[in-house]
Amino acid sequence: MMRAIRATAMAALCCTVAGAGIVACAEVARTQSQPASATTAREAHGDPFTGTKKIRAAGHSVNVSCSGRPADGRPLVVLMAGGGDGLDTMADLQKTLGKKDRVCSYDRLGEGASDRPDGLQTPASSGRVLTAVLDRIAGDGPVVLAGHSLGGLIAARYAPDHQDRVKGLVLLDATIPALTGDISRVIPESATGLAAELRAQTLAVNKGENPEKFVITDAKVRSAGNIPVEIVKHDKQYDSVPGYGPALERMWSDGQRRWRALSRHSRLSTAAGSGHYIHVDRPDIAIKAIQHVTSQSSTHHR
Template identity: 55%
Template sequence: MFRTVKTAALTALSAAVLGAGLVGCDGEDLENWDPLAASPKAEAATFTGDEKLDVDGKSVNVSCSGELADGKPVVVLLHGAGDGVDKLAALQKSVSAEYRVCSYDRLGSGASAKPDGPQSFDSTGKVLTGVLDQVAGDRPVVLAGHSLGGLIAARYAPDHTDRVKGLVLMDATPAMMTTDVSRIIPESATGPAAELRAQNIAVAQGQNPEQLVMKDGPVKSAGSIPVEVIKHGQPYLAAVPQYGQGLEDAWTAGQKKWLELSSASKLTVAEKSGHYVYVDQPDVAVKAIGGVAEKAAAA
C-alpha cells in the first residue's frame, strides 16, 4: 500500500517537477496598397496522426487530430514529466470531436530528439513556439497541460497572450514546488520522506530526461484569458509519513496560486481523481478544455 503511495507521490512531486510592406513597391503598388487590409495568415498544418516536425533543427514528434475550423482555437496538450503523446491519446481523441487538437513530445521525451544540454523554461518555450507556428499558424491557441506540462504552459502563457487565448492546468506542478518540499521535509528527514525530498531537488535541478531545470518563481499575469485549474480530489500525498498533510496543503495552495494567472480563472476539484486527472476523470478534463476553448473563441 505504502509503496504504491510513495511511487505516486514521487511521480507527482519529482516527475511533475519534474513598415516593411512598402519596401520594393512601385507606384502602382503604392496606389493600390490598403494599410487596413489583413496580412496573409500563416498556414496551420492539417495532417492527422503523428509526424516529425523540424523545430530549430530538432526532430519533434507531434500528434494531431480533429478539423481546423474558423473561429475555433487550436487546442495543444502538454504531457507531464516521464509521459508523452501516447499517454494523452484518449484525451486528444475526445477533445478532437469538437476542436483541432495537437500534442507533442518535448525534447528528451517520447519519440522526439534529445536536447543538446540543460533546458530552461525559456528554451523549452522556444520549442513550444516552434510547434505552435506549425500546427496553429496565426490561429488562437488553448494550452492544456498536466503536471509539468501545466507548469510549462503557465510559465509560457503570460508572455504569449498574442496567441495563447486560454489555459487548462490539470494538477499542474505548483510554481514554488521545490521551495515547498524543501521547507516541509527538512534536510534531517530520513526514510521515504528523505528520498522524496532528494529526488524532488535533483529533478528540479535538471536530472530528468528533458534535462529541464525547473526554477521556482512568481506567478505572472496573463491578463483576462480564461483559465481553469483542476486539482486532484484524492489526497494521496497525505499518505507520506509525517509530512504528507503538509505536502497536500502546499499542493492545494499551489493550485490556488495559479488562479492569479488571470482575472478570469476558475478552480475545479476532480473529487475522484489522483494526480492523473485526465485518466481518472476524463469527463472533467474534456469539459474544462471545451469550456475554455469556447470562451477563447468568443473573445
C-alpha cells in the same frame, strides 16, 4: 506496498519522472503550384495533417500528433503531457476532444520520439521549441494550452509572454510555482524514510535530473492577460507519506491557488476521486474543463 506508496506520493511532486524501478517524482515540402487559398488556410490554421509525424522545430526533430478539423472561430487545443510522459498519455483525451475541435499534442525534447535535448533546458529554451511547433501546427491562429503536471507549468510560464497567441489555459494538477522552496520547507533536511527520499528526489529532478533535462525553478506567477484559465487539482495524493501527508496536501493546494494570478478569469476546482493523473482518473472533468476554456476563448477572441 512501499513501491506503491512511492508511486502515488512522488508522481505530482517530481513531475512523474520514471526511473530506477520506481516512479521518481514520477515534411513533405509544399510546391509553389498550390492555389493561394490553400496557402492562406495554412497561414491561418497551420499544417492540417492528421495523425503523427515528425517536424523540424527550433533545429530539432519533434514528434507531433494532430486530430480533428479546424473550426471557424475556435482555437487549436494543444495538449502538453507531464514530465516523463510522451504524447501517447494524452491519446484518449485527444481522441475525444478531436470530435469537436482541432487538437494536437507533442513530445517535448527528451520525451517520446522527439530528439534528446543538447543540454539543460529552461522555460525559455522549451518555449522556443513550443513556439516553433505552434508556428507549424497553428499558423497565426489562436491556441488553448492544456498541460498536465510539468506540461502545465511550462504552459503557464509560456502564456504571459505570448498573449497574442495563447487565448486560454487549462492546468491539470500543474507543478506548483515554487516547488523547490515549498518542498524544502515542508519536509526538513532532517526527515527520514519515504519523506526524505521524496524530498531528495524532488530537488534532484528540479535541478534537471529528468528525461528532458528541464530545470524547474521557483518563480512568481505572472499575468497572461484576461484569458479564461481552468486550474484543476487532484483530490488525494500524499496521504501515504508518513508524518507529512497533510502538510504536503496543503502545500500543493496553496501552490494551485497561486496559479490563479494568471488571469482575473481563472477558476480553481478539485477533481473528486482523482490522483495526479486527472485526465486518466477523471477524463470527464478534464474534457469539460478544456471544452469550457475553448468555448470561452472563442468568444474572447472574436
